[in-house]
Amino acid sequence: MIRHGAARNIVAPLNLFAGVKAVADQSGAKAVSNKPFLTDIKTLRDRARQHIEKGAVTEGYAADRDTVVKILNEALATEIVCVLRYKRHYFMASGIHAEGVAAEFLQHANEEQGHADLIAQRIVQLGGEPNFNPDGLTSRSHAEYVEGENLLDMIKEDLVAERIAIDSYREMVNYVGTDDPTTRRMLEGILAMEEEHAEDLVSLLSEIGG
Numbered sequence: 532m533i534r535h536g537a538a539r540n541i542v543a544p545l546n547l548f549a550g551v552k553a554v555a556d557q558s559g560a561k562a563v564s565n566k567p568f569l570t571d572i573k574t575l576r577d578r579a580r581q582h583i584e585k586g587a588v589t590e591g592y593a594a595d596r597d598t599v600v601k602i603l604n605e606a607l608a609t610e611i612v613c614v615l616r617y618k619r620h621y622f623m624a625s626g627i628h629a630e631g632v633a634a635e636f637l638q639h640a641n642e643e644q645g646h647a648d649l650i651a652q653r654i655v656q657l658g659g660e661p662n663f664n665p666d667g668l669t670s671r672s673h674a675e676y677v678e679g680e681n682l683l684d685m686i687k688e689d690l691v692a693e694r695i696a697i698d699s700y701r702e703m704v705n706y707v708g709t710d711d712p713t714t715r716r717m718l719e720g721i722l723a724m725e726e727e728h729a730e731d732l733v734s735l736l737s738e739i740g741g
């Protein structure tokens with residue numbers, strides 16, 4: 532049942548999102564400012580919704596599993612991009628606050644790597660193939676790879692990425708529902724840790740920028 536072609540075709544063309552835009556606007560109609568990360572979250576939600584709707588109209592276990600594997604591969608790409616971004620920030624951190632912040636970056640990098648490993652393992656358990664292909668990695672990822680020009684920028688970019696991950700994992704938990712308790716437990720565990728990461732970064736921001 533492993534379909535090699537499917538793993539390479541994770542990101543749907545943008546014009547396919549048009550059909551779900553109204554749904555996203557309805558439920559996501561918070562007061563959206565012009566801050567770029569909110570736009571990114573909307574894009575993320577549109578894309579997640581696209582996969583969810585596809586799963587909802589497809590009957591049968593195998594079809595559900597394909598969708599779960601597809602979603603998990605996007606989460607895997609997200610975690611890998613987060614590892615790379617945190618590593619970059621760890622090595623590039625400089626300034627009077629650098630030491631403590633760098634230690635936090637490194638810890639987060641290691642924990643994101645742990646998430647990536649859990650997700651890859653689960654994909655294999657579901658009969659899928661984890662996509663580690665560097666080609667298209669940043670397109671498959673929900674979060675972005677932003678280097679940041681200084682320590683404050685780095686922390687802010689990491690916080691944006693964590694917020695994207697939090698929304699993304701919450702959507703995945705809701706999608707999986709009670710259909711796949713094992714995947715759901717894993718996702719809930721990762722979600723809780725992303726929330727801790729965001730809290731860590733907010734604390735750093737208030738210490739350094741506040």
Ligand SMILES: [Fe+2]
Pocket residue numbers: 610613642643646696721725
């Ligand atoms: Fe993570």
Ligand SMILES: [Fe+2]
Pocket residue numbers: 613639643693696724725728
């Ligand atoms: Fe995180």
